Amino acid sequence: MNPSPESGTVFIVDDDVSFLRSVSRFLRAAGYSVQTFDSAKIILEQLDPGMSGCVLADLQMPGMNGLELQEALAKSANPLPVVFLSAQGDIPTTVRAMQRGAEDFLTKLTPKEKLLDAVRRALARGARERKAREHLRELRGRFDLLTPRELEVLEQVVRGRLNKQIADDLEINERTVKLHRTNLTRKLQVQSVAELTRLVGEAGLFKHGEPE
Amino acid sequence: MLFSESKDVTGNIMQEQAVRAAMQKGSTNRIEFSSEYLDASHFLGREKFQLFQDYLGKKYAGQNLDLILAFPSLDYKLAGELPDALFPVVPVVFVAVNEQEVPLAISKLGVTGIVQRYDIRGTLGLIMHLQPDTRRVVVIGGTSESDRATLGRIAEASQSLEGVGFDFWTNRPVAELREAARLLPEGTVILLSTVQRDATGQPFFTSQLVQTLAPSASVPVYVLGGWAFGSGAVGGSVVDPEDLGTRAGQLALRVLNGADPESLPIEVATKGTPTVDWRALQRWHIKGSRVPSDAVIRYRPETLWDEHRNLILVFLAVFLAQAVTITGLLTQRRQRRRAEAEILNQRMELAHVTRVSTMGQLTSALAHELNQPLGAILRNAEAAEIYLQKEKPDLEEIRAIVADIRKDDQRAGSVIDRMRSLLQRRNLELKSLDLGELLAETVALVRSDASARQVFLTLQMPVKLPAVRGDRVHLQQVLLNLILNGMDAMADVAKFQRLLNVSAKTAENGSVEVSVSDCGTGIAPDKIEHLFEPFFTTKPKGLGMGLAISHTIIEAHGGKIRGGNNVPRGAVFIFTLPAADN
Numbered sequence: 193m194n195p196s197p198e199s200g201t202v203f204i205v206d207d208d209v210s211f212l213r214s215v216s217r218f219l220r221a222a223g224y225s226v227q228t229f230d231s232a233k234i235i236l237e238q239l240d241p242g243m244s245g246c247v248l249a250d251l252q253m254p255g256m257n258g259l260e261l262q263e264a265l266a267k268s269a270n271p272l273p274v275v276f277l278s279a280q281g282d283i284p285t286t287v288r289a290m291q292r293g294a295e296d297f298l299t300k301l302t303p304k305e306k307l308l309d310a311v312r313r314a315l316a317r318g319a320r321e322r323k324a325r326e327h328l329r330e331l332r333g334r335f336d337l338l339t340p341r342e343l344e345v346l347e348q349v350v351r352g353r354l355n356k357q358i359a360d361d362l363e364i365n366e367r368t369v370k371l372h373r374t375n376l377t378r379k380l381q382v383q384s385v386a387e388l389t390r391l392v393g394e395a396g397l398f399k400h401g402e403p404e
Numbered sequence: 405m406l407f408s409e410s411k412d413v414t415g416n417i418m419q420e421q422a423v424r425a426a427m428q429k430g431s432t433n434r435i436e437f438s439s440e441y442l443d444a445s446h447f448l449g450r451e452k453f454q455l456f457q458d459y460l461g462k463k464y465a466g467q468n469l470d471l472i473l474a475f476p477s478l479d480y481k482l483a484g485e486l487p488d489a490l491f492p493v494v495p496v497v498f499v500a501v502n503e504q505e506v507p508l509a510i511s512k513l514g515v516t517g518i519v520q521r522y523d524i525r526g527t528l529g530l531i532m533h534l535q536p537d538t539r540r541v542v543v544i545g546g547t548s549e550s551d552r553a554t555l556g557r558i559a560e561a562s563q564s565l566e567g568v569g570f571d572f573w574t575n576r577p578v579a580e581l582r583e584a585a586r587l588l589p590e591g592t593v594i595l596l597s598t599v600q601r602d603a604t605g606q607p608f609f610t611s612q613l614v615q616t617l618a619p620s621a622s623v624p625v626y627v628l629g630g631w632a633f634g635s636g637a638v639g640g641s642v643v644d645p646e647d648l649g650t651r652a653g654q655l656a657l658r659v660l661n662g663a664d665p666e667s668l669p670i671e672v673a674t675k676g677t678p679t680v681d682w683r684a685l686q687r688w689h690i691k692g693s694r695v696p697s698d699a700v701i702r703y704r705p706e707t708l709w710d711e712h713r714n715l716i717l718v719f720l721a722v723f724l725a726q727a728v729t730i731t732g733l734l735t736q737r738r739q740r741r742r743a744e745a746e747i748l749n750q751r752m753e754l755a756h757v758t759r760v761s762t763m764g765q766l767t768s769a770l771a772h773e774l775n776q777p778l779g780a781i782l783r784n785a786e787a788a789e790i791y792l793q794k795e796k797p798d799l800e801e802i803r804a805i806v807a808d809i810r811k812d813d814q815r816a817g818s819v820i821d822r823m824r825s826l827l828q829r830r831n832l833e834l835k836s837l838d839l840g841e842l843l844a845e846t847v848a849l850v851r852s853d854a855s856a857r858q859v860f861l862t863l864q865m866p867v868k869l870p871a872v873r874g875d876r877v878h879l880q881q882v883l884l885n886l887i888l889n890g891m892d893a894m895a896d897v898a899k900f901q902r903l904l905n906v907s908a909k910t911a912e913n914g915s916v917e918v919s920v921s922d923c924g925t926g927i928a929p930d931k932i933e934h935l936f937e938p939f940f941t942t943k944p945k946g947l948g949m950g951l952a953i954s955h956t957i958i959e960a961h962g963g964k965i966r967g968g969n970n971v972p973r974g975a976v977f978i979f980t981l982p983a984a985d986n
Binding site: 207208210211213214215217218220221222252253254257279280299300301304 | 771772773775776777778779780781782784786787790805808811812815852856860
């Protein structure tokens, strides 16, 4: 009941305006910051990519329904966690929603404790994911500083190749390889090859098209 | 056959004919008859009788007679003395209408016969029956021995009739009687006794006297003998000469066939047949309803029935045949109506079952409908609790919450009302109703179902539609059926194509036309004509009753329903309902 102020906003989406008002009233009374939208389309249009928080969405809505909203959000710049709050849910829909990463699937008559708990978890997850995203973005920012040649060298290095082998492969001399390595460790702010490998892993580089 | 009177006497003629007829009828042999008339009224005295007897003796000498039938009137010589003298071995049967005692001599001769006495009491009874207001009876009688005997019996019978005075006119000549009879006052009747001789000693026949008296009399005349009937008299419980003749003929036959006359006692009977003359009834304005049921009415003009009996029978037969046919047709129609009503009844039952099953289909949608307001109420209540825990509760906010709770509660209630009306079991009740309102309500009912199926549901109608006469629940069922069918038909089409449009408009003839069109797979052309047949379905789990029931309901409203394909795709169902007349 005492969420930390930085835990973000609860974005509520429901075509039933009366319900929308009641939930927003309740969550506000419970101390949350709340924004309401009466259709999936509008939240997608108006959601600030910088906003942190979670989405509390109805499942059945005219036009775009809750599942579709979930899908669209996941692909968006601000993939907020989603809690479904449906008037009535059937098992297949629930399973689908959960498989796609919904934080929870609740009915509108759910007890307030469960609702608050789900909101709390979703907000926490939102914060966590936001942090991870920011970290990744920062990492990728560092990699962005590398020249194409440095990236080529980096790829060879993390695969455990020696400078001489790298030089042969790239048809450059060994000294140039050493220069590239010095530059890229500086740009990536690492000291060791081990650290370099961890960083590449974290940033998810070279996963595709990797030769065996 | 020996007659004491002339052959012109009506009674004689009638009796003779009846006797002959009865005898001929009862015998296979040919019977030859010979008749002789003494005419005693005109030829009085012993001498004349002797001449007649001698004449007969000579005439029938050597003739083989089997039976002598005598019709004596003044005395019984014709039945006793004469045949005894002339034909001692020939059996004798006689018939007499006579009030005198039968002479002992006759019985001793072994002669049998019938003596009929006048039915005087019967005649007086008939008079009182026909004319209950009668206060006075004028009895006209003759002076012969037989006449006096009859008068004596009338006097005797008059004692039994209280409140009615009897005058006996026996000393007036016939010429005077006629004048006197003209002047009799109302409430009087004339009873004509026998008049063989009048006061002047003139011989008379009663039948002649009636002809003289009755037409000019101021009051009705009643008679005792059938022969006096038919010439102006109202009637009487008369001696029927035909009946008498027939009985005599039968008696004569028995004797002819070998019965010993001595073993057959002389029958003395007082017997009368109530008989009235229709013409006289008319003359005296005596109602036909006063005539006793056992009385014979004579001289009634032939009725249509008598005259055209066959024609009437044919007409009656035709009429009856027609009536039977019409009754048959009416019965058939009634049975058909009843059967139709029964079918409608069963359809209504089925309609109810289908509505319940429609409810089943809509259950999840309706649960959704219901959970929306209930959920809102719950969250609002929880919010209010939190506000109330604060030191300074925001009353303005709490008031808004309570207002919202009330609104959502009403919303939930209306959902339940809609469900309840669908589940009601009921017959068709036609009332004036706003179809627009019903359309809006029905669309609201299925909106959440449509939303769950991702169907875009639209309703188009003018601001004002004419009122129709209809049953709300049943028409809603038709609409639900068509809408749900439309949504079912679009289950497999792309999401953006799932459009269902309900529209209403006023048709040219003033009726209201409602159409439900979808963008589904449409109807195969060869199936269109079977759409409304029971058990026609294209759905794997369909019962095939929905459209059949809709058809029944719309027809019961006096409307029409048809279905077909839409352009560019999908199906459309259109029904019309006649506008309610003011």
